[in-house]
Amino acid sequence: MSDHDIRHAGPSSAVTASRHSISPAPSRAAHDRMANAIRALAMDAVEQAKSGHPGLPMGAADIATVLFTRFLSFDARDPRWPDRDRFVLSAGHGSMLLYALLHLLGFDGMTIDDLKHFRQLGSRTPGHPENFVTPGIETTTGPLGQGLATAVGMAIAERHLAAEYGAAIVDHKTYVLASDGDLMEGISQEAIALAGHLRLAKLVVLFDDNGISIDGPLSLADSVDQVKRFEAAGWTASRVDGHDPEAIADAIEAAQSADRPTLIACRTTIGFGAPNKAGKSSAHGSPLGADEIKGAREALGWTDAPFELPADVRESWRKAGQRGLIEHAAWRERLKGLDAAKRKEFERRMSGEVARDKLADAVKALKASLAEAPKEIATRIASENALEALVPAVPELVGGSADLTGSNNTRTKSMKAMAANDFSGRFIHYGIREHAMAAAMNGMALHGGVIPYSGTFLVFSDYCRPAIRLAALMGERVIHVMTHDSIGLGEDGPTHQPVEHLAALRAIPNLNVFRPCDTVETVECWQIAIETRDTPSVLALTRQNLPQLRSGREADNACARGAYELLAADGKADVSLFATGSEVSLAVAARKLLAEKGIKARVVSVPCFELFFAQSDDYRAGVIGDAPVRIGIEAAIRQGWDAIIGSDGIFIGMTGFGASAPAKDLFKHFGITTEAIAEAAMGKIGKR
Ligand SMILES: Cc1ncc(C[n+]2csc(CCOP(=O)(O)OP(=O)(O)O)c2C)c(N)n1
Numbered sequence: 001m002s003d004h005d006i007r008h009a010g011p012s013s014a015v016t017a018s019r020h021s022i023s024p025a026p027s028r029a030a031h032d033r034m035a036n037a038i039r040a041l042a043m044d045a046v047e048q049a050k051s052g053h054p055g056l057p058m059g060a061a062d063i064a065t066v067l068f069t070r071f072l073s074f075d076a077r078d079p080r081w082p083d084r085d086r087f088v089l090s091a092g093h094g095s096m097l098l099y100a101l102l103h104l105l106g107f108d109g110m111t112i113d114d115l116k117h118f119r120q121l122g123s124r125t126p127g128h129p130e131n132f133v134t135p136g137i138e139t140t141t142g143p144l145g146q147g148l149a150t151a152v153g154m155a156i157a158e159r160h161l162a163a164e165y166g167a168a169i170v171d172h173k174t175y176v177l178a179s180d181g182d183l184m185e186g187i188s189q190e191a192i193a194l195a196g197h198l199r200l201a202k203l204v205v206l207f208d209d210n211g212i213s214i215d216g217p218l219s220l221a222d223s224v225d226q227v228k229r230f231e232a233a234g235w236t237a238s239r240v241d242g243h244d245p246e247a248i249a250d251a252i253e254a255a256q257s258a259d260r261p262t263l264i265a266c267r268t269t270i271g272f273g274a275p276n277k278a279g280k281s282s283a284h285g286s287p288l289g290a291d292e293i294k295g296a297r298e299a300l301g302w303t304d305a306p307f308e309l310p311a312d313v314r315e316s317w318r319k320a321g322q323r324g325l326i327e328h329a330a331w332r333e334r335l336k337g338l339d340a341a342k343r344k345e346f347e348r349r350m351s352g353e354v355a356r357d358k359l360a361d362a363v364k365a366l367k368a369s370l371a372e373a374p375k376e377i378a379t380r381i382a383s384e385n386a387l388e389a390l391v392p393a394v395p396e397l398v399g400g401s402a403d404l405t406g407s408n409n410t411r412t413k414s415m416k417a418m419a420a421n422d423f424s425g426r427f428i429h430y431g432i433r434e435h436a437m438a439a440a441m442n443g444m445a446l447h448g449g450v451i452p453y454s455g456t457f458l459v460f461s462d463y464c465r466p467a468i469r470l471a472a473l474m475g476e477r478v479i480h481v482m483t484h485d486s487i488g489l490g491e492d493g494p495t496h497q498p499v500e501h502l503a504a505l506r507a508i509p510n511l512n513v514f515r516p517c518d519t520v521e522t523v524e525c526w527q528i529a530i531e532t533r534d535t536p537s538v539l540a541l542t543r544q545n546l547p548q549l550r551s552g553r554e555a556d557n558a559c560a561r562g563a564y565e566l567l568a569a570d571g572k573a574d575v576s577l578f579a580t581g582s583e584v585s586l587a588v589a590a591r592k593l594l595a596e597k598g599i600k601a602r603v604v605s606v607p608c609f610e611l612f613f614a615q616s617d618d619y620r621a622g623v624i625g626d627a628p629v630r631i632g633i634e635a636a637i638r639q640g641w642d643a644i645i646g647s648d649g650i651f652i653g654m655t656g657f658g659a660s661a662p663a664k665d666l667f668k669h670f671g672i673t674t675e676a677i678a679e680a681a682m683g684k685i686g687k688r
Pocket of ligand 1: 055056093143144179182212213270
């Protein structure tokens with residue numbers, strides 16, 4: 001391909017056959033020995049650890065051998081090569097499959113010693129795959145179903161970047177190995193429906209169809225025809241013998257030119273090779289035991305000692321590990337041929353560095369306009385206004401909503417929707433699929449080149465929670481816009497009014513939960529969320545209008561320290577009022593009311609607990625202050641607030657579920673009012 005072709009390489013079409021090479025088949029005997037190496041290492045490592053799951057690696061060894069030695073495009077020396085094929089082991093309990101593969105393929109830092117330390121403290125071989133621990137692992141899996149939905153996000157990111165940079169630069173597949181458990185989880189339905197709708201033709205799911213789960217045969221609990229199920233969702237699907245390398249290879253080869261995502265149901269035997277436990281749930285999740293391992297070695301014709309590999313097998317795997325070198329080198333050449341500015345931008349985006357100057361300029365301009373013309377609007381609208389400026393300034397932002405676009409205000413005027421025939425759009429209609437949306441966002445962030453944000457109601461963060469938890473564990477930058485953040489949403493009532501959600505989200509380590517109090521704070525929180533690379537964010541935003549409390553003239557990002565004094569007391573403070581979001585304006589009004597009674601109050605805005613708790617002792621002590629009365633105000637439960645107001649502090653918020661009524665009536669009914677705050681302060685001071 002000439003430079004000219006490269007520069008003009010347009011968006012890749014969904015049906016373009018992959019340019020990736022397919023390696024010739026080894027002899028059946030050679031294949032068997034390579035697959036048996038995986039089986040032996042898995043048996044040995046699980047036995048040594050006295051814990052783990054040998055069944056899946058032994059059962060899926062043939063599938064993995066065919067995929068990794070003949071199809072998968074990767075470079076063991078550079079596991080982060082942007083155009084590599086992705087492989088997601090959705091059934092994370094089979095982690096030894098991945099570790100054995102990484103070792104055999106020659107990935108740096110996966111030694112035989114690492115395998116011997118499987119599941120031990122500080123090892124590179126944790127119980128379930130952790131991408132932030134082990135190079136070569138694409139995502140953290142273990143909670144079943146997450147990997148599959150995460151892979152859908154990776155496949156979306158691939159198509160989006162291909163549309164932007166052309167097939168010469170972005171053209172890779174996403175392969176998933178999924179188990180019965182993955183496909184039984186509800187999230188899988190959301191994920192496969194979304195993938196089928198978007199016709200993610202470069203997504204291939206290899207189903208380890210072994211008919212066994214922990215409780216026994218699958219027939220105890222499931223009778224779904226998975227092939228029909230996937231076909232109904234718009235996939236192409238077939239069944240193969242998962243121990244027949246040629247049948248597997250033929251199916252994967254057919255997937256290379258499919259015009260839709262592919263399911264290959266590979267019928268396998270769990271614990272393949274184990275004389276008594278193969279095909280039984282007893283092979284799933286515990287060491288096989290010395291006798292069974294001895295029998296398996298005999299059955300597989302494997303004569304080497306534990307953790308030892310015959311030279312010929314080692315060599316064949318090393319060679320397989322080098323398959324991608326030529327493709328990687330060719331890709332580097334094509335990248336060099338790309339227009340210089342475009343190449344730099346691609347590299348910047350894949351590195352995860354945002355263009356901070358552009359972002360800062362956009363924030364500055366937004367704040368200046370708010371200083372000029374203050375706005376009394378809902379923070380969800382403030383967020384939309386912010387996005388109008390941030391989306392052009394940060395081209396890697398890809399937005400979305402789970403069918404609440406008009407309520408979450410996550411789609412800017414210029415944003416085109418992504419579609420099966422055009423992935424260049426920057427807005428995703430996820431459908432009513434919050435769980436898969438959150439997991440797909442993780443996949444997009446992990447893929448790189450994209451910063452995903454999306455929307456739903458805060459109350460439905462429960463439907464996203466498992467994926468948000470994984471984002472926090474992995475340290476992925478995903479941004480959840482969660483609107484309708486309290487009883488302030490009004491008439492929809494208690495099913496829709498979050499009460500415990502802020503506390504529940506704050507309980508997740510490494511998650512920033514923002515609750516801005518006005519339009520200026522909303523801009524600042526967005527800036528922090530975009531700049532914070534290793535921490536996901538939730539922006540809890542109101543449905544109802546709020547006054548602008550900040551001038552917008554401050555150059556600094558006041559929210560960056562999590563809490564700050566918004567209004568000082570007029571002299572030595574009698575009372576400190578701490579509040580978040582919509583309740584900050586109540587605190588401001590209460591301060592005024594108290595002043596009329598001769599009580600001096602200060603107001604502290606607390607847009608982000610996590611950032612506040614990360615500040616120095618001095619800063620925290622200064623913000624908390626030494627006023628004798630501390631009052632926390634948040635239209636949610638008290639849990640978590642004692643860290644700020646102390647166990648003897650007063651909390652004005654919710655103690656149970658909300659109710660259906662106009663917002664104003666609800667705040668009054670639940671006693672979250674200016675008067676209630678003032679009265680509580682006076683009561684404590686003894687001036688009532
Ligand atoms: C969300 C979730 N629920 C439960 C588990 C616990 N668990 C681990 S594996 C498994 C099922 C095993 O069956 P299958 O997925 O078919 O794997 P195989 O037995 O074939 O290895 C379960 C219930 C989990 N990891 N994730």
